[in-house]
Amino acid sequence: MGELSSHTQSVEPQPHSVRKLAVVATVISGVAVLGCIALTVWNYNLNTKVNTLTIANASLNKTTQALAKQQNDTEALLQRVRLAANLSSISHQLEQTSVVTDDFVLEKVTFDVAENGTLQGVLLNVNNQPNIGFGGAYQGYGKYNMASATLTKKAEEVINIAMKEYGTSDKLPVWDKNTKVEMTVQNYPLGKREGGTFKLTGQQ
Numbered sequence: 001m002g003e004l005s006s007h008t009q010s011v012e013p014q015p016h017s018v019r020k021l022a023v024v025a026t027v028i029s030g031v032a033v034l035g036c037i038a039l040t041v042w043n044y045n046l047n048t049k050v051n052t053l054t055i056a057n058a059s060l061n062k063t064t065q066a067l068a069k070q071q072n073d074t075e076a077l078l079q080r081v082r083l084a085a086n087l088s089s090i091s092h093q094l095e096q097t098s099v100v101t102d103d104f105v106l107e108k109v110t111f112d113v114a115e116n117g118t119l120q121g122v123l124l125n126v127n128n129q130p131n132i133g134f135g136g137a138y139q140g141y142g143k144y145n146m147a148s149a150t151l152t153k154k155a156e157e158v159i160n161i162a163m164k165e166y167g168t169s170d171k172l173p174v175w176d177k178n179t180k181v182e183m184t185v186q187n188y189p190l191g192k193r194e195g196g197t198f199k200l201t202g203q204q
Helices: 015-098 148-166
Strands: 104-113 119-128 138-140 180-185 188-194 197-200
Touching: 015 104, 015 148, 104 148, 119 148, 148 180, 148 188, 148 197
Parallel strands: 119 180
Antiparallel strands: 104 119, 180 188, 188 197
């Protein structure tokens, strides 16, 4: 038998196929690079927009807070104006002969109101009726020629009538027996009621 000779054949890559693969790889690499660049730019723009929105939101919050404070201040001012108008109205009502006794006539009422709207005190300035005026029991400068108990009772009568006429209303601060009330006669001190008890000036 004759010997068979074997031949090993090597297949060399075709130059055309290599070039094609190289081009494809280059294109893919280029696309990847462009994609990375585009993603970086998009991310930068997104961060810029987020920062802009954050700054705008902070500015909006400050504006909102400023407007809220302005609204609260305006409302507080309006409440004070309404309270002043209501007190002026009741003062006018009390002074227009609605507080009169056999001995005194209320001439002027002044309300002392705290910042929070509560009534801290009331000042009542009265004049004498003719029966106890000069030539009667009144001696001038807030002094009377009568028993202290009698004068105290007459003064308390004026205070109680004024307080009753003042009444109770959600438009006015509370005036009750514990509210401090000072009373003057022709602007001279007569006495003061504190804690529900009236004392003449000479007894304080």
